[in-house]
Amino acid sequence: MTETKNISLRRICGLLLAGGMLLAAGCAKKARTIDVEYVPQFENVNHPQIACWVLTPQDLSERQYLSDLDTLARHAPFDLLFLTARQGTDFYDFDSMEPVFSQIVERAHEKGLKIGLLLGEDRHASPAPDQAQWVVTEQEITLDGEGYGRVCDSVRHLSEPDRITGSELYRAWAFRKTADGEYEPGSLIDITPRCKTDSAGSRRAAIEVIGSPELGGYTAYILTRHTSDACAPYDKSSAQHFVRALQAYRHIPFDGVGLEGFTNLGILPPSRMKGDTLTERYCSQAMSEALNQKYWMDMPRTLFDMRYVPVGKPEIRMKAINAYMDIMRGSVLRTEKTVAYEARKLFGEKTFISRYLTARDLHSEQFGLNGEKIWTTGLKEWSSPCDYTYSDGNGPLGLQLGLAMSGTGNLLYRTTRDEDIDRMIGRALTGLRYGIRTHYMLDRRTDIDDPLTRSRLRAIEQCTRLLNRFDPALPDVKLLVVFGVEALSNWYPDQESRGAYDINCKLAVEEKIERLWQAGYMHALVPSDVIVDGKLQLDADNKPTMNGHTFDAVIYLYPEYARSEVVDFLDKYVSRGGKLMIEGNTSHDFRGERINTSRWLKIYQLAKSLTFSFEEVFPSLGVERSDDAEGVRMEDGSWIFTDRQSLTGDRPAAFAFTVGDDRYTGLYHGMAAVQADPGKGLQKLAAHRFREIACNGKMLLSLPEPADIYLEIGKDATRIIVADTTDRIKPLLDNL
Numbered sequence: 008m009t010e011t012k013n014i015s016l017r018r019i020c021g022l023l024l025a026g027g028m029l030l031a032a033g034c035a036k037k038a039r040t041i042d043v044e045y046v047p048q049f050e051n052v053n054h055p056q057i058a059c060w061v062l063t064p065q066d067l068s069e070r071q072y073l074s075d076l077d078t079l080a081r082h083a084p085f086d087l088l089f090l091t092a093r094q095g096t097d098f099y100d101f102d103s104m105e106p107v108f109s110q111i112v113e114r115a116h117e118k119g120l121k122i123g124l125l126l127g128e129d130r131h132a133s134p135a136p137d138q139a140q141w142v143v144t145e146q147e148i149t150l151d152g153e154g155y156g157r158v159c160d161s162v163r164h165l166s167e168p169d170r171i172t173g174s175e176l177y178r179a180w181a182f183r184k185t186a187d188g189e190y191e192p193g194s195l196i197d198i199t200p201r202c203k204t205d206s207a208g209s210r211r212a213a214i215e216v217i218g219s220p221e222l223g224g225y226t227a228y229i230l231t232r233h234t235s236d237a238c239a240p241y242d243k244s245s246a247q248h249f250v251r252a253l254q255a256y257r258h259i260p261f262d263g264v265g266l267e268g269f270t271n272l273g274i275l276p277p278s279r280m281k282g283d284t285l286t287e288r289y290c291s292q293a294m295s296e297a298l299n300q301k302y303w304m305d306m307p308r309t310l311f312d313m314r315y316v317p318v319g320k321p322e323i324r325m326k327a328i329n330a331y332m333d334i335m336r337g338s339v340l341r342t343e344k345t346v347a348y349e350a351r352k353l354f355g356e357k358t359f360i361s362r363y364l365t366a367r368d369l370h371s372e373q374f375g376l377n378g379e380k381i382w383t384t385g386l387k388e389w390s391s392p393c394d395y396t397y398s399d400g401n402g403p404l405g406l407q408l409g410l411a412m413s414g415t416g417n418l419l420y421r422t423t424r425d426e427d428i429d430r431m432i433g434r435a436l437t438g439l440r441y442g443i444r445t446h447y448m449l450d451r452r453t454d455i456d457d458p459l460t461r462s463r464l465r466a467i468e469q470c471t472r473l474l475n476r477f478d479p480a481l482p483d484v485k486l487l488v489v490f491g492v493e494a495l496s497n498w499y500p501d502q503e504s505r506g507a508y509d510i511n512c513k514l515a516v517e518e519k520i521e522r523l524w525q526a527g528y529m530h531a532l533v534p535s536d537v538i539v540d541g542k543l544q545l546d547a548d549n550k551p552t553m554n555g556h557t558f559d560a561v562i563y564l565y566p567e568y569a570r571s572e573v574v575d576f577l578d579k580y581v582s583r584g585g586k587l588m589i590e591g592n593t594s595h596d597f598r599g600e601r602i603n604t605s606r607w608l609k610i611y612q613l614a615k616s617l618t619f620s621f622e623e624v625f626p627s628l629g630v631e632r633s634d635d636a637e638g639v640r641m642e643d644g645s646w647i648f649t650d651r652q653s654l655t656g657d658r659p660a661a662f663a664f665t666v667g668d669d670r671y672t673g674l675y676h677g678m679a680a681v682q683a684d685p686g687k688g689l690q691k692l693a694a695h696r697f698r699e700i701a702c703n704g705k706m707l708l709s710l711p712e713p714a715d716i717y718l719e720i721g722k723d724a725t726r727i728i729v730a731d732t733t734d735r736i737k738p739l740l741d742n743l
Contacts (some may be wrong), residue, residue, distance in 0.1 A: 041725045041743075045734045049715060051472045054395075054418060055087035058447040059125060059267075059363060063094040067107060073114060080118040082461050083449070084468035088115070089123040089361060091267055091448075099129045101255040108259050116260070123263025124256065125363055129248045132238060136173075137292040140239040140272055143177055143310060145286050146214075146229045150181065154218025160231040161211040164285050166273035170235045174212035176204045177232035178307035181218070184226040185318055192317040198227065230310060232290070237272055239291030240338035246345035253346075257353045264350035265361030265393075270339055270383040277378055277507060285509045288313075289382065294334055302330045321500055325599030329568055332496040336385035340392075347392040360393045363422050363446065375402075376495065376516050379508055386492060389413040389533055390540065395420050397446070404441055405520040408484060409532040411442050412556045413542065417480055424448035432463045433651050439474055439678055440639045440649045442481040466654050469715060470678035470695045476717055477680040477693035480642035486530040486630045487551055487558040488523070489543075490516045491573070493535065493597055494565035514565055514591075519619060523562075526621040527632030529639075531556075539572045549583040556642070560628035562619065565591035566607075578606060581613035586628045590619035638662055645682035645691070653677055659698050659713070674698035676713060689743070692718040706741040 060079065066072045079088065090111070092098050108124070115122045142165065146158040162168050181198045182190035198216060205213040212231050216222075238245040253264065271289050288310055295306035304327070312327035347360045380386060388410055391397060396414035398407050398421045411419035421443050425431035435445040447464075498504040498511040506512025520532050533553070537543040543553045551558045563577065566589065574596075581587050589611065596602055611617060615627040624630050633640075637660075638648040650660035654677035663672045667685030676696030683689050689707055692700065696713035699706060708718065715730035716738075725743065729736055 040723065041727065041740065043727045043729065043738060045729055045731050047732050048730050049469070049472045049476060049717065049728070051086050052476050053478045054416075054444065054475045055121065055359065056085045056444070056468055056471055056475075057087045057089065057123075057361070057420065058083065058085045058449045059091045060088040060449065061091055061093045062096050062107075064096055065094075067096065070110070072107060072111060076111060076114055076118075076120075078456070080115070080120055084465050084472075085447075086119070087121045087123060087263060087359065089125040089263060089265060089363070091125040091363070092127060097131075098124070098126060099131055099252055101252070105256065105259070108256055108261075112259050112261065121262035121359075123265060123359060123361060124253075124261050125265045125267045125361065126249050126252055127267045128237065128269065129252070130236075132248050133236065134238045134242075134244055136234055138238060138242045138244040139172075139291065140235045140237045141290040142171065142233045142235060142272065143288045143290045144231050144233065145310075145314065146231070148216075148227050148229070150216060150218055150222050150225050150227050152223040153220055154181075154216070154222030154225070156216040156218075156227050157213065158229055159211060159213045160229070162233050162287055164275050164280070164283065164287055166275055168210060170237060170272060171210040171233045172236050173209050174206060174231055174233045176202050176212065176214050177230040178311070179214070179216065179227060179229040180311060181216075181222050181225040181227045182315065183224075184315075188315055188324065189318045190226070190315055192319075194225075195317075196222070196225075198222070202229070228311060228315060230307060235272060239293055240269075240271060240342050241291055241297060241334075242293040243345075246342045246349070249342070249346045250349045253350055253353050261354050261358070263359035263361055264346070264354065265363060266343060266346060267363045269342065269362070271335075271385075272383075274379040274382055274508070280507045282507075284505065284507055285379075285382070288331070289335055289338070294338065297337075298330065298334045301334065304330055322595065322599035322601075324499055325497065325568065325595055326597075328497045328499060329493060329597050329599065332381075332493075336381065336387060336492075336496075339383075339385050340387040340390055344392045361420075361446070362391065362393055362397050363399070363448070376490075377506060377508070377510070377512050377514075381496065381510060382508065386495075386534060387536070389537060390542075397422060398443075403517055403521045403524060403532070405488065405524050405530045406517065406532045407438075407443060408441060408482060408530070409488075411481055412484070412531050412553055413533060413537060415554055417478070418442045418444055420444050420446045422446045422448070428460050428463050432467050432654070435467050436470065436649050436651055436654060436677065439470060440647045442479070442641075444471060463655065466677065466695075470649075470654070473693040473695055473715060473717060474647070474678060474680055477645070477682075477691060479645045479647060479680060479682075481556065482529060483640045483642045484529055484531045484556070485559040486528055486562065486624070486628070487543075487553075487560070488520055488530050488532045488562045488564065489535055489538065490514070490532065491535050491563070491565040491567065491569055491591075493568035493570065494591065497568055511565075516564055519564065523621060523624075526624075527634065528621070528624050528630060529633045530562075531558075535569065535573050538576045539570050541572075543576070545576070545580060545583075545585075549580065549585055551580070551585075560586035560588070560615075560624075560630050562588045562590070562624075562628075564619065566593040567591060568595060568597050569593060570597045574603075574606065574610075577610050581610055587614045588616040588619065588623065588628055589614045590617075638664060640664070643682065644684075645680060648675065648679045648681075650675075650677060654695070659696070669702050670704075671700065671702050673700035687720075689718075690720050692716065702742070706739075707743050709739045709741070710736050711739070712736055 112122045148156045150156045179198045181196045183194040203215045309327045316323040395416040396410045504511045504513040546552045616623040638646050646664045648662040653660040659674040666683045675694040679694040682691040697716040699709035714736045717728040719726045
């Protein structure tokens, strides 16, 4: 009996102990404090909300800009305004602009706004001929029986031909032509000394070949150099003009610096090419020196070799095109990097570095890989020195994700200017889902003063502020698409692939990735430059990784003319079991030499697929389709949802996602960002005009009426911020 009592007592003690532990655990759970804070509206944190503020002569009259600034501060939902000049306003008139900038920055800082300076080209600059950008044109004629010929040449495809200030003979050769692009070996003669230039005007040169009978019937290839009034982007003087302006304003505490519309001289857009093929070539003294230093090649001879080679020597032309395009493509980036470095020296390391390139077609869904962009910007956007990478225009989302992941930040800024406010807001809202923020170009008189525009901007930028506070990672992209920029740059020897801009027009990279996206495969597009520059590498698990972003599979589009770094990367990747789909054959390397057949044969044999095919992405690469119609999963496990109709409407949108065994559902307007953990449950929430969130059908949090909300659950405390000026909207915490 006594033993039985002892057992009972032990059981009772055990039950009491267990109950005490449960009570303690319950108390510990309840001990987590819940702090509810009310604010009139959310302030922006982590990433700036950016717009360009246009200054015209009218804005400068009678200090109109100060009242404009007051209007912007009162109505515009931005905290970083970049000043940009229009209609004759001259930021290089330092004496006139210094007091204006000083007053603007001082007043803006008083109002909690930051001001950046966006510099366009200094049109007053008069570069010396050896610092100017040249445009080289070509003419081909057949010399008569006496070895005489005459040509008259000018630029034909520049968007601003009046920027040419002078034209002269650059170099000329004569040879026995055997076919298009080929000549008889041993027949090439430099006839430059036998030519006479008779300028028919500053933008046109008449050139006579005064030969002799032994040149009768020869083909003469004549290069004309047209000097422009623009500084050559490859030349140091190009950056110095911008730096000179920054130094003139160095005592003004600007918060940001950027270049606007800085490119090589503009080329006609596709709509104005009228079936022509671009034959002009950018050149400068600095480019010539760089070509010689890197490849030991002479610029005039390289330009000739890009057109004609001895019979049976196609590798000479291949190498010439590849080398020239490599140097030319780096021109604009060279200046951008210098300006960014000097800006941080003058205004501090935290100076925001920006860029603004006006898209040639704001409504186009194409970025311009097949167009003039390779000539004007060099397609070096993936290597930008900006704090965040930038996209100009509305190209495919896969391309923009590639740009975003090429930078060190966790988002991308996309520049835009659209008179259709609903279209602009729709694109801005969709962009939030993929880590894209909008850099607006606004004219206060046409935009901010319009009530509809103002309300639409405020709605989308309230979503932006909430998402900036939430601060998610970029989308969880498993598929990386790399396009061979060398193959894009060089169509030779396939004449049918020669496009209007003298590059390979048959690759259709943008079209392919657009279809890939539509098939449900979210991806990031990058050029082969990221491999050559060492930005894309293989980690210890043989996963491609770039700036902390890791991918499960690679699609490589068009390896022709690939550099050795690309071959090494692909060889190492497939040799260790990497999942590669490769599209396109290759016969020559970057130097124009025959490829290492055995090495490439191994790459092709180990690749999972040898054809770009949507049907093979999952079975060959193991990458599953992603349903991003409403929400996108980010790399940190959070989910971002956007909905255009609910942004300004009364009817809420619904979201739903699964984490482990838990199903989360909720209602919101416009944008919602949610993060949950399989073991810890809901961790973070940010939503515009939030209604409710539930887990497995059990309500976690709801509001009696829609309001902007931010929630973050920590180990010891739960923080809730509600945008409500009345303090009446009390969160209902059912099972939080």
